[in-house]
Amino acid sequence: MLHQGLILTSHREYAQAMRLGLLSLGVAQARVDVELDALRAMQLVPHQYNLILLDQMLDSMDGLQLLLLLKQQAPATKFIIVSDAQDETSRAHAYQNGADFFLERPHTTEGFRTALEAIKGLLGRHFDTKTMPDTLGAAMLSISDIVQTRCLSGDSVLLLVRSKKQSGDIFIYRGEVYHAQYPGKSGEAAFYDMMHWDGGHLQIRDLKLSHVPPRTIETSYRQLLEAAEKAATLDGGTRPPTGELLVLSGEVPLAASDSSVVLEAPPRGEEVTVSQSGRLLEPSAPTETAIPALNSHWKINLMGELVEGSQMSEPDRCAFISYFIYRKLADVAVTLEVDYFSNFTLFGPHLQQVLVADNMGVRHGVFDTAWTTEDLRNQYIQWCCEQSF
Amino acid sequence: MNKAFEQIALIEGIIAATFVSPEGKLLGWCSNSAISQEALKFVAETCRVILSANRAEQRFAETGVIAFGDRTLVFREGEVGMFMAYLDSPTNDAVLVWLWEQVNPLLDAEGVKLVVTPAESA
Numbered sequence: 001m002l003h004q005g006l007i008l009t010s011h012r013e014y015a016q017a018m019r020l021g022l023l024s025l026g027v028a029q030a031r032v033d034v035e036l037d038a039l040r041a042m043q044l045v046p047h048q049y050n051l052i053l054l055d056q057m058l059d060s061m062d063g064l065q066l067l068l069l070l071k072q073q074a075p076a077t078k079f080i081i082v083s084d085a086q087d088e089t090s091r092a093h094a095y096q097n098g099a100d101f102f103l104e105r106p107h108t109t110e111g112f113r114t115a116l117e118a119i120k121g122l123l124g125r126h127f128d129t130k131t132m133p134d135t136l137g138a139a140m141l142s143i144s145d146i147v148q149t150r151c152l153s154g155d156s157v158l159l160l161v162r163s164k165k166q167s168g169d170i171f172i173y174r175g176e177v178y179h180a181q182y183p184g185k186s187g188e189a190a191f192y193d194m195m196h197w198d199g200g201h202l203q204i205r206d207l208k209l210s211h212v213p214p215r216t217i218e219t220s221y222r223q224l225l226e227a228a229e230k231a232a233t234l235d236g237g238t239r240p241p242t243g244e245l246l247v248l249s250g251e252v253p254l255a256a257s258d259s260s261v262v263l264e265a266p267p268r269g270e271e272v273t274v275s276q277s278g279r280l281l282e283p284s285a286p287t288e289t290a291i292p293a294l295n296s297h298w299k300i301n302l303m304g305e306l307v308e309g310s311q312m313s314e315p316d317r318c319a320f321i322s323y324f325i326y327r328k329l330a331d332v333a334v335t336l337e338v339d340y341f342s343n344f345t346l347f348g349p350h351l352q353q354v355l356v357a358d359n360m361g362v363r364h365g366v367f368d369t370a371w372t373t374e375d376l377r378n379q380y381i382q383w384c385c386e387q388s389f
Numbered sequence: 390m391n392k393a394f395e396q397i398a399l400i401e402g403i404i405a406a407t408f409v410s411p412e413g414k415l416l417g418w419c420s421n422s423a424i425s426q427e428a429l430k431f432v433a434e435t436c437r438v439i440l441s442a443n444r445a446e447q448r449f450a451e452t453g454v455i456a457f458g459d460r461t462l463v464f465r466e467g468e469v470g471m472f473m474a475y476l477d478s479p480t481n482d483a484v485l486v487w488l489w490e491q492v493n494p495l496l497d498a499e500g501v502k503l504v505v506t507p508a509e510s511a
Contacts, residue, residue: 040413040434043434043435043438044438044441045438045441045442045445047445048441048442048444048445317446321442321443321446321448324439324442325439325442328435328438328439329435329439329455331431331435332432332435332436332455332462333457335428335431335432336424336428336432336457336460336462336475338457338458338460339457339458340457341455341456341457342456342457342458343455343456344453344454344455344456345453345454345455346439346440346443346448346450346452346453347450347451347452347453347454347506348443348448348449348450348451348452349449349451350449351448351449351450352450353443353448353450366448374481374482
């Protein structure tokens with residue numbers, strides 16, 4: 001089923017006719033955009049579309065080259081190359097560059113009808129795969145087995161753990177558990193809790209770690225697993241309180257477990273205090289700025305790779321959007337003949353985002369609009385600057 | 390829209406400003422420096438793309454403030470297009486409220502209504 005489509009063409013009349021045809025294939029709220037300018041098309045975000053029809057030859061660009069670029073950015077999107085020629089070389093080239101279908105440009109009503117039937121068939125197949133459970137690639141496994149296997153292999157991975165009610169992350173670096181977190185807790189306490197979610201049988205996905213994660217767990221993985229097992233036999237007895245986080249009830253939206261607001265763990269061994277307003281205050285050294293309460297935050301390096309982060313529901317997407325904005329603002333800086341941006345705030349009705357850039361990367365923080373103040377945003381910017389040093 | 394931008398050019402700190410339609414058409418602009426119409430259009434289009442990318446990530450935003458050293462780029466998207474101003478100073482929330490107080494009536498007179506946040510209406 002078509003939800004959002006894009007037609008990239010230099011032929012206006014064809015675009016209008018095809019747009020109407022595509023809309024007839026979509027759901028009630030389906031949207032089909034038309035772009036006649038290839039350079040502007042390069043500024044679009046292709047993964048927001050589930051179908052893109054692209055001319056083989058555009059006015060200012062080779063459509064097959066553009067296809068290659070767009071397919072890299074949006075591998076899940078279905079691409080159809082529309083051509084005025086039907087030679088086998090073009091067809092082969094299109095498929096080689098990532099096209100899902102090669103279509104001869106329709107000129108008659110019958111031609112459009114046939115083309116739309118073909119597109120409908122393609123989207124049908126696409127829909128089937130999209131409607132498969134999002135647990136694809138994630139099996140229902142025992143979490144302790146997974147942790148043990150990964151640690152024994154000396155792997156560096158981020159395990160994304162999902163139970164029926166909540167989700168969390170376990171960071172394993174070079175065969176040791178370095179950090180664990182879920183909304184409301186981090187450190188060993190979070191690890192022990194996660195080991196017992198849904199009886200230890202959870203949906204788990206792993207991502208390769210290319211950086212050293214923050215270390216909040218010093219205990220060896222063997223001891224952790226043993227302790228978790230013992231705790232289970234004691235009916236989930238008292239967990240070690242290390243690294244426990246505070247959640248601000250009343251102020252914090254906890255509707256979606258994947259994006260609920262938690263506060264960063266204070267440094268180990270230090271006390272946590274809460275201000276009159278209910279916000280967390282860190283009793284850290286007076287020269288250091290405390291990180292304010294955030295929905296989520298992360299950092300990418302200048303290659304767009306995720307370096308670190310907290311409470312990201314989809315780490316890859318988070319890294320992508322930060323890198324996308326960084327690249328776009330680099331273009332703006334060149335156009336305005338100024339240095340690269342130092343910080344960028346996006347104000348929305350529900351969320352505010354602050355991006356802070358330095359010569360090592362970009363930090364991206366997401367705040368809840370309802371309780372964000374200018375002071376908190378500035379505090380985050382200052383904290384980011386201090387991390388750079 | 391030319392009249393509005395004649396006035397916007399007089400606002401303190403404004404280096405350049407523009408208003409582009411959702412289709413990317415430049416509907417009005419002013420510049421107190423050598424920044425060209427095309428450059429402004431490109432920058433506005435890039436800002437629009439950033440907002441669009443954010444929407445695709447389910448993080449809706451209508452206003453952006455970018456600090457380039459001591460200069461600031463401010464943009465805000467409405468239903469009929471996007472307003473963008475390039476300022477020769479850093480900003481804070483109070484400056485932004487002040488800026489919108491100056492700009493909104495001028496755009497309003499041209500039939501353009503931008504979002505007014507609770508902080509600005511207070």
